[in-house]
Amino acid sequence: MKKLVLIVLALAMVAPVFARDVDAFVSADWVEANLSNPRVVILDVRAPAAYREGHIPGAVNMVGGSFYVAKDGLNNEVPAADELSEAIAECGIDANSIVVVVEADSAARFAWATRVAWTLVYAGVPNVAVLDGGHAEWVKAGKGLATGFESKDETEFKAAFNASLIADKAFVLKNVKKAQILDTRAYDTYFGLAKQGFVDQFGHVPGAYSLPAAWITKDGKVRPAAELAKMVADLKLSAKKDMIVHCDSGVLCTAWWWVLTQQMGWTRVRSYDGSAQEIGKADSGVKFVTHVWR
Amino acid sequence: MGYVVTQQALTSDPHLAMSCQDCHAGNPAASDKANAHEGMLARPSDDPVASCGSCHAEIAKNYTLSLHYTAAGMRKGVAPRFNAAELKAFDSKVFEQSCRSCHASCGDCHVKSPKVAGVNTGLLDGHQFLTKVEDKTCALCHGGRVWPEFTGEYGGTPDIHYRKGMTCTDCHTGSQFHGTGMAFGDRKEVTNKPSCTDCHPMEYLGNAKTKETHATHADSVSCSACHTASAYRQCSNCHEGKGASSSPAIVLGKNPRIPSQLTTLRLIPTVRTTFKDHAGITMSNFDALPNYWDTVPHNIAKRTDRTRDCGTCHADRTYYLEAGRIPAGLSTKNLTLVP
Numbered sequence: 001m002k003k004l005v006l007i008v009l010a011l012a013m014v015a016p017v018f019a020r021d022v023d024a025f026v027s028a029d030w031v032e033a034n035l036s037n038p039r040v041v042i043l044d045v046r047a048p049a050a051y052r053e054g055h056i057p058g059a060v061n062m063v064g065g066s067f068y069v070a071k072d073g074l075n076n077e078v079p080a081a082d083e084l085s086e087a088i089a090e091c092g093i094d095a096n097s098i099v100v101v102v103e104a105d106s107a108a109r110f111a112w113a114t115r116v117a118w119t120l121v122y123a124g125v126p127n128v129a130v131l132d133g134g135h136a137e138w139v140k141a142g143k144g145l146a147t148g149f150e151s152k153d154e155t156e157f158k159a160a161f162n163a164s165l166i167a168d169k170a171f172v173l174k175n176v177k178k179a180q181i182l183d184t185r186a187y188d189t190y191f192g193l194a195k196q197g198f199v200d201q202f203g204h205v206p207g208a209y210s211l212p213a214a215w216i217t218k219d220g221k222v223r224p225a226a227e228l229a230k231m232v233a234d235l236k237l238s239a240k241k242d243m244i245v246h247c248d249s250g251v252l253c254t255a256w257w258w259v260l261t262q263q264m265g266w267t268r269v270r271s272y273d274g275s276a277q278e279i280g281k282a283d284s285g286v287k288f289v290t291h292v293w294r
Numbered sequence: 295m296g297y298v299v300t301q302q303a304l305t306s307d308p309h310l311a312m313s314c315q316d317c318h319a320g321n322p323a324a325s326d327k328a329n330a331h332e333g334m335l336a337r338p339s340d341d342p343v344a345s346c347g348s349c350h351a352e353i354a355k356n357y358t359l360s361l362h363y364t365a366a367g368m369r370k371g372v373a374p375r376f377n378a379a380e381l382k383a384f385d386s387k388v389f390e391q392s393c394r395s396c397h398a399s400c401g402d403c404h405v406k407s408p409k410v411a412g413v414n415t416g417l418l419d420g421h422q423f424l425t426k427v428e429d430k431t432c433a434l435c436h437g438g439r440v441w442p443e444f445t446g447e448y449g450g451t452p453d454i455h456y457r458k459g460m461t462c463t464d465c466h467t468g469s470q471f472h473g474t475g476m477a478f479g480d481r482k483e484v485t486n487k488p489s490c491t492d493c494h495p496m497e498y499l500g501n502a503k504t505k506e507t508h509a510t511h512a513d514s515v516s517c518s519a520c521h522t523a524s525a526y527r528q529c530s531n532c533h534e535g536k537g538a539s540s541s542p543a544i545v546l547g548k549n550p551r552i553p554s555q556l557t558t559l560r561l562i563p564t565v566r567t568t569f570k571d572h573a574g575i576t577m578s579n580f581d582a583l584p585n586y587w588d589t590v591p592h593n594i595a596k597r598t599d600r601t602r603d604c605g606t607c608h609a610d611r612t613y614y615l616e617a618g619r620i621p622a623g624l625s626t627k628n629l630t631l632v633p
Contacts, residue, residue, distance in 0.1 A: 047445065048459040049429050065446035066457045070524055075449045082597055087457065149459050 022098045024262035025222050026129040028141045031056060031100055041093050041152065044102045045116050046135060054145035056138055059102060060091045060152055064112050067119040068251070074274050075198065075249040076115065078166070084123055085159045092152025093120070095160075098127045105136040107220045111213050111247075111255040118254040118271055121262070124160035130258065132222045165261075167244045167270035169278055173285060179242040181208035184253045185276070192290025196248045201280040203290035205246075209235050210294065213252040216259060228259050239266040246272040246279070299421045309423040317345055339400035346400045353472050357400065360473025367480035368393040371587075372564060375577040387573045396435070403431045403471070410434050428462040439527045439560075444592040448542065451523035453593045482551060482588075490517045507601075516557035516588070519546055523595035530621055532563030534572045539563075546607070547615035547631040549588040556633055559615060560589035566623065584627040586615065 042059035071077040103113035192203035250273030320334035347354030402408035433441040446452030525542035532538035569575040
């Protein structure tokens with residue numbers, strides 16, 4: 001009975017509570033069927049050499065690093081508004097566009113796709129999807145490829161950042177004991193057995209929930225929405241409370257941010273791009289804990 | 295594991311109309327490996343004129359004088375630090391045996407990726423002859439600094455040109471790679487290298503304010519000083535056999551070649567004992583050259599903190615080289631570059 005309730009609850013949480021013109025994740029078939037839709041921009045964020053060699057017909061290329069830059073000693077920060085606006089405009093994207101982000105795959109590169117997607121939504125492009133399986137899935141499906149370079153007419157897009165989607169250090173420090181902290185790194189990292197060289201402390205923020213980003217995909221595809229919702233439900237996370245998702249440097253965390261907000265419709269989730277690299281510094285005021293689960 | 299030479303390659307690549315022994319020699323009539331490989335050349339284009347030059351005579355001849363082949367820049371970059379006897383020892387013990395081993399053959403860029411520290415990534419695409427595979431060729435030899443700065447793989451901002459889909463050969467032309475038949479001492483002497491103003495003539499750039507800013511700074515500040523997006527590699531502490539260490543930073547100082555110009559400087563890792571331990575060579579004139587050299591980091595951006603705010607340089611001097619921040623023990627010449 002308890003299991004049935006959980007499943008029903010999970011399915012209920014899948015239904016978006018806000019209007020979107022496109023699903024959070026789209027298939028290669030969907031992309032193929034919408035190639036001639038004038039609102040759709042296929043944004044291939046792989047390296048230019050890979051794009052040139054073969055890409056979805058009509059896709060534009062803007063390397064992922066244009067959407068996350070090293071700044072102030074942190075690895076993956078949001079570019080300055082004018083730089084980001086220009087990059088988005090050059091892709092032919094405006095606020096009315098339906099953008100499909102294409103990374104190399106939905107395995108190692110999955111969170112890099114959601115990081116670009118999060119940045120677009122944060123900058124004021126509400127209808128963004130991630131191609132499930134990435135470019136590899138398009139190729140695997142045997143669909144046609146174009147070579148060389150393609151472009152779209154530049155738009156007048158100007159970034160209008162939505163401050164409710166991002167957490168900075170001040171927000172985290174103020175809310176670290178009140179908000180739900182979702183740590184999306186691997187279990188070993190959360191538990192304190194391993195850490196990245198650029199993160200000072202082992203372990204995790206006291207009270208943080210662990211939900212690894214790697215669990216979102218399986219065999220290069222995104223797991224069914226109900227399965228993902230059940231993972232969230234099993235942790236007893238609440239859509240009615242503020243949540244801060246983080247990882248080591250602001251990439252992995254956007255994967256769960258994407259599922260929670262764009263697929264499940266949660267509205268009180270912020271992604272912390274400074275992540276453990278910033279809040280884990282010795283002088284940050286937050287002492288990580290190790291060898292303990294929540 | 296595919297074939298080194300495929301049927302498709304045989305029909306599409308005119309080079310493969312020749313037989314293997316036309317380039318690699320050996321004895322195709324032999325029936326066992328030892329005899330078949332007798333006299334075989336694994337890297338026939340190590341001698342460009344005798345190999346590729348049989349069809350591409352001018353390019354091959356020019357290439358033997360190019361910096362990619364002579365590696366002359368490596369010698370010129372350190373030679374003034376030695377007295378005559380030391381330089382002679384350097385030439386025989388270090389330059390010919392170490393620096394020159396880096397010179398690239400034709401095949402290193404067109405068939406197989408070049409070896410770096412004894413390792414390469416193998417054939418580019420079977421044994422096809424290719425013209426443009428920068429991420430497997432240029433990126434290997436220039437992968438310590440230039441390529442990862444250009445692509446943002448260090449975590450910095452990717453170069454604006456890379457973001458627009460451009461790669462090495464879009465600016466650096468074939469004649470620059472192959473040489474023009476002139477023997478240059480180092481890359482700064484090369485006369486046909488690209489310049490920002492080739493594509494971006496200052497008189498047409500931006501609005502009135504931008505034009506005024508460019509005109510004001512044109513004679514005294516390099517393009518890269520303002521348009522380098524983010525920190526680039528500064529290398530230090532190079533000791534033979536022990537390697538060097540590096541850290542990212544933007545450093546602005548006087549151009550050692552044009553002292554009236556403020557430009558981006560890169561710390562070059564030579565220390566007083568670089569060649570001492572293994573080669574036994576001292577540098578009696580170590581202080582003849584600085585350790586900071588003018589560089590054009592390949593992470594260019596239209597807008598940076600310097601273009602947005604004049605105060606970054608004019609008030610805060612944020613990236614300016616300061617005497618107190620120069621690592622101890624380096625050349626005293628570095629002090630002349632402090633703006």
